[in-house]
Amino acid sequence: MRRRSTSLALGIMLGLAGTANAQSLGAGLSQNLAGAAALPLDASTLPAPSVRNGQDIFASFREGLAEPTCDAEATSPRWQKQFAHAPARLANQNDDALVLFGYVVEELRKASLPTEFALIPFVESGYRPSARSAAGPAGLWQFIATTARNHRVPMSEGYDGRLSAVDSTQAAVRYLKTLHGMFGGDWRLATMAYNAGEYRVLQGLRKAGMNATNAVPAELPGLSPVTHAYVEKLHALACVLENAEEQPSVMASLDRTVPVLKSHTLPAGTSVQQWAAQRSLDPARIARLNPAASGRGRPQSAPVRLLAPVNTPAVDASAMVASLDEAAMPAVAVASAQPAPAAARSVASAADRPRNRRHTVRNGESPWTIARRYGMPVKALLSLNGLSGKAVLKPGAVLRVED
Template sequence: MKPDRLALALALVLLAACQPNVRPDPLEPEEPATPVKVAPDAATPRTPPPAPAEVVLPDPIDTGAEVFDRMRARFSAPICVKGEHNRAWRKRYAGHPASFARHVEQILPLMGYVVEEIERRDLPGEFALLPIVESWYRPAAIGPGGPAGMWQMIASTARNHGIRIQPGYDGRLSPVESTDAALDYLETLDGLFDGEWRAMAMGYNAGEYRILRAFRNSGDQRVSGESRLPRGLSNTTYDYVAKLHALACLFEKPERHNLVLPREARFTPLVRVSLPAGVASLDQAAMRLGVDASALRTLNPAYRQGRVAAGVPRDVLAPATALARLAQAGTVDAGGDPASPETGATHGDAGRVHEVRRGDTLSRIAARYGVPLRELFDLNGLTGRSILRPGQVIRIDP
């Protein structure tokens, strides 16, 4: 090659190297098809990471801004992604912006409760949107084919996750019991899919074994709702992820979709209250908690006709009146009397212990005694995938 041609070629190479890598739309990147690291043996518990320093959360969420900001803080980038499926679902959800904002404002109390539960378990913020995809946060929702509740669980799945279903009571319709079970399941999927939220969402929708089988059959462990990965799943499962991506984008960039979210809306937060044995109906509980009876029945449709039968779970969600807050803290019970000792609690030489009963989960035990879930893990050598058995003794105090 002649010297002048050689110099020209070198100049062109240097010029090309200096050019920026321009995306067609920097605000809307491609959805990454992220390979998933599947746990080699689902029966082998993961070693939990070191317990973080205890975080003191602010006052209970009671404004739209707090719900949205704390949920968005847990979103994973990229949030708004390219693709026809994501665009279609954004358009469908936000096609009537005023209606979308109005529906969001109506569900803020329940959404705030779920956001706080997700924070407590250190799960991805996208999962606060799952009840929108499933039912628009309607505790009494009944779907085609039998799924029920705001998390839309079928009876067999619900029972497998410890939810009680019997005459007069359907725990799928309890926002307390169904949220516990749904987040317990998502914690299991977290360990199985190494925290990749899209694989976890696919597993929640289709079952973890279908996802694992798709990985095995395709020889590819990448996950993308937009690119339909892994191959071999139904369009419903791929669209499940696209819906979550679309909703996350609407909450992250509402102005891009002509949305005005109800950030200034104020609401009474919800608290979890355990009803003592003497309370036989939600109307009776409402009177003693100082809350509206119809509101309490609407929040807790698991109890048929508002009757609290003997032997059914007794944790309910209630608007956070002064009496309800005292009941939640254990200062008084829902009858206005000094709180009785926690069911199942005994005192050993080193402090309180709990004997596991049928239907117990670690998250419920942690909530009952007011201790961090991670503390129970560390005290008892357990993980989110550990299985509790009736009669097992759980240490509550160090």
């Protein structure tokens, strides 16, 4: 089912695809601003935040979508029903889905890719790094072994890099960046190519007399129903997450502090349990996030990459313990252990929200961020101002908002 072969031509394109400038998330710019707003800051010297609010992960995902508004007519009720559990997975404090989702969203935005691609692991593996299919694919992105090797995922006796969230995600981002450029920035065509192989999609375009700029993905000939359904699933899942904005219980559950994850080096001869214990992290959870490094057969003669919270010095890391294992410490204790960065602020309470009925758009603002500022659904903001979901807000424009 996962026929993602890579030819020499694609390998050459992969080598050319890594030159694009990464898009900053801006989250790090908010760190340490409290009490120093009047001082000139060099953004390059500010440390990246070690924690963030779950609602900010959700907001970053929504802001990065190529199609920010759900097209209900093009959405299959069948797939919406199948993925109806996704918001609850993200909201569940005992589930790793939210921290992994945040990591993938950030990697995609750094690569200037649509965050629709962050939904692929939901469809492929349910955001479980240890997922394996009887047909052969494995890991978050469900690569087959051949595709994994073609995309520089480490594979050796006793070590399966497909089960590494770091190795597999970086490979998937490289591959998707190539496909995104190959198909004119159309996330649907890129997704179809991810599922079926790029040459099948190119052949379908030729048969239909289309190209990447005028293609109608749903009408491409020669592709299996599985590939067409793949795109439908991602769109349905995006709609499910958009509708989650209208579920107060889900949004309230997302309003919690979670760790920012990054790649670390696990030294040769060191187990995941030892590494986690040295940093006062939950060994079971670190092992769960890193099944490739946790396997008993892992060769001990070479270091491997590990996905773990940003700040993990081999000293007392109580703040990171609190962030990683929230069930063991109330949220108020987490906040007292480390001042929350601006990027991790929760949605303002009704009493704190601005009361203006007009809002002047500032540089970098989107309908989602403005709606969130005023505590209103993004659909309501768009409707109130006669805007479509694809509207581009220009700085200086004045919008009506609800008070």
